[in-house]
Amino acid sequence: MNTSTLPRATHLPNELPGLDWVTDAARVARLSQDFAWFSPVLKRQLADKTADIAVRPRSEAEIAAVVGACARHAIPITVRGSGTGNYGQAIPLHGGLILDLSAYSGFGWVRGGAGRAQAGIRLADFDRQARPLGCELRWLPSTFRSATLGGLFGGGFGGAGSITYGPVAAPGNVLGLRVMTVEPEPQIVELRAPEAMLLHHTYGTNGIVLELEVALAPVLEWVESIAVFEAFDAALEFSSALASGPGLVKKEVCFLGAPVPAHLGPLAEYLPEGCHAVLIVMAEASQPGMENLLADFGGRITYRKTTAESGSRTLLEYTWNHTTLVAMKTDRNLTYIQSGFEPARHVEQVKALEALLAGEVMMHLEFLRTKEGRVNCSGLQLIRFSSEARLDEIMQIHRDHGVAINNPHAFILEDGKQGQLDPAAVAIRRRFDPQGLLNPGKMRSWKPLTPPGTSPRASC
């Protein structure tokens, strides 16, 4: 076997034998995938993308060693947490190395309402260690059991908790981070907000985030409930009023218009046929206020458990993109879109789109506060998939109604953000990844100074 024809990345274990390498093709292929299969479009486009090799470093020194080697050999690097992203965040477009940070998962500290940990820590682990210290994460995506802190920062929006604290991107949520440059001798830099935010939601393409320091929420006693309604409008208006009330302390308000509840098999006993449902996680002291509001809107509670009573089951795993995941388990022909309504007009917009598209588009809304603090909802509508052309048409209909689409059927960074990426986020890549080795092809706005695949040293 002439090893010189193999991708250069496969030689890395010889150079750095002490690391935890993954070379088995099937395992490397698995580590080269994420939840992009939610989209039939991405599934087709990204099916054959795979890294040459993966590595699972356990320390900063190990990360520096492998990153330095990649920089010297001009090997592309794709940073990965647990691979729970939906847009190919963890899928290498041009082979190379998967830098799996899930073993770089140390819990740092909690003090003064803030906390710090290594990027690979699972969100559930962070909370487990922070709670006895009186704090918990401000946002939990539905993937919190496996998703990492670095992955949430690199590719996530927020999740449960965003109804109070807004998205991860809201000023004050992320305080700082430690980033490693992709250079033959990697440097380590501490960035504080707002500069640190230039690395947020860039899918690990403009720097390798090693540690994150985030503001935390005080630990509260949470109660999980399911409220069901006969009328779509009543359920929607209840959700919006509940989300808005400043005296009602909540972590999650998830609206599921019929027939979405019918797709949540494991919760079937709490979801009467044909119902519209609202999944709620609220502070214990806010229960009576919620129940008063529920009476006003003619809903009723079918499920109610405190965190302690619910044990390992949590309704959070039926919200956000877990709604999509659970529904797709029963019907593989479903897909979804992501949409951002207009604060104050959101209820009216939802009603108009429901009137137009019911049957084909099934309403799933997550209530949240925007970065600017206004109550709004974000749609993760389920779609009965017919064709890519129709999917585009449906997204256009939303735009025509003043609803923004964050296209989850695109894998190029800019395409998921209405074509725009903050120029400063591109510029900072010159500092942290001068060769453009972080998943090349993912960031369209990046213009390499040296042609990709050419090591700057190879010309010496």
Place this chain on the structure above:
Amino acid sequence: MNTSTLPRATHLPNELPGLDWVTDAARVARLSQDFAWFSPVLKRQLADKTADIAVRPRSEAEIAAVVGACARHAIPITVRGSGTGNYGQAIPLHGGLILDLSAYSGFGWVRGGAGRAQAGIRLADFDRQARPLGCELRWLPSTFRSATLGGLFGGGFGGAGSITYGPVAAPGNVLGLRVMTVEPEPQIVELRAPEAMLLHHTYGTNGIVLELEVALAPVLEWVESIAVFEAFDAALEFSSALASGPGLVKKEVCFLGAPVPAHLGPLAEYLPEGCHAVLIVMAEASQPGMENLLADFGGRITYRKTTAESGSRTLLEYTWNHTTLVAMKTDRNLTYIQSGFEPARHVEQVKALEALLAGEVMMHLEFLRTKEGRVNCSGLQLIRFSSEARLDEIMQIHRDHGVAINNPHAFILEDGKQGQLDPAAVAIRRRFDPQGLLNPGKMRSWKPLTPPGTSPRASC
């Protein structure tokens, strides 16, 4: 001395000798006043109002005994906490008895994020006892040291904390209360929200609130700061952005346009001449986010202390109506108005009114969330008083700009609320005060079934 010509209330000590009576005319007169002197109009109108006698019961049994006696003799009752209200809440319009509840001040319990106490507990005392249990009050008026929980519920709006939790009136804030009826044999009733809210902000005229159960906030480490600006608009826009940001956890954002800071003598060393100032109380972890925002708007910090460092001084005592109080100490010719801006248009409205009235009306804004959860500001503008006619004119100019006026120069309940009182709040008085003995004259919508001053028993 022919005692038969004395008001009937003065005979009460003979009937109930074991109670803590106040009969000294000067002391009774003092207990018959509140902070209505903030208004030159109310000062004139209410100057001669006084009760005949006051009592300071220490138990529910003592309250029942005196209330029962008043009902039997048709003696008017004015309920009083610490008398920190501004609209004559504690001033008896037709003599009778002052029921001073400040000695009925037991702390009940804190559990599940809620707490309960007797109405006469001082807000500062409540917090002192709740904090070791992990909770604190959601709102602190600037009078928190002396103001009582019952007084805040009976006549207050909210205060510091309303920027997060909205006003006291926001659903979910008050959970329930214990009320005593004014009858020969007083009954005691537990009311839960939303019905309990019918007794909110009715100045103790539709029932005697004995205990309150309220939702609480988790205890956080707070930092107090003063930010100063050269430009009015920058200070205003900074305040609004700070108030709105969901990732910035705060308790107080108070905007003081020049020359209001010049009236706050005790803080002079932190308030450069001619500055516009923002008094801020925020969570420790939110400081860096606030400072980033401050840099964006060109402000700077002149004072910064944690709660622990600040000892007994707190900036809260320079906000809300303490701004008015402190300013009036240096200039007795000042008065104020209370105004409610429109969410989303508030910044624009403030700028327009500043352009029109600067010099005569000095901008003091308290940022808050409305009952519906929108960020807004409420004005407690200082006014250089010239005449009552001009004061009315100024209020009308505000209304003409779409700014609501909650007239603090009116002592009739309805007049402070744009003429309206919830009919249900009047109706419930039939149940809790069938004779209409609670400060007769204060609630205009009340139509007595028996002529005031006539005991229903007297006709038997």
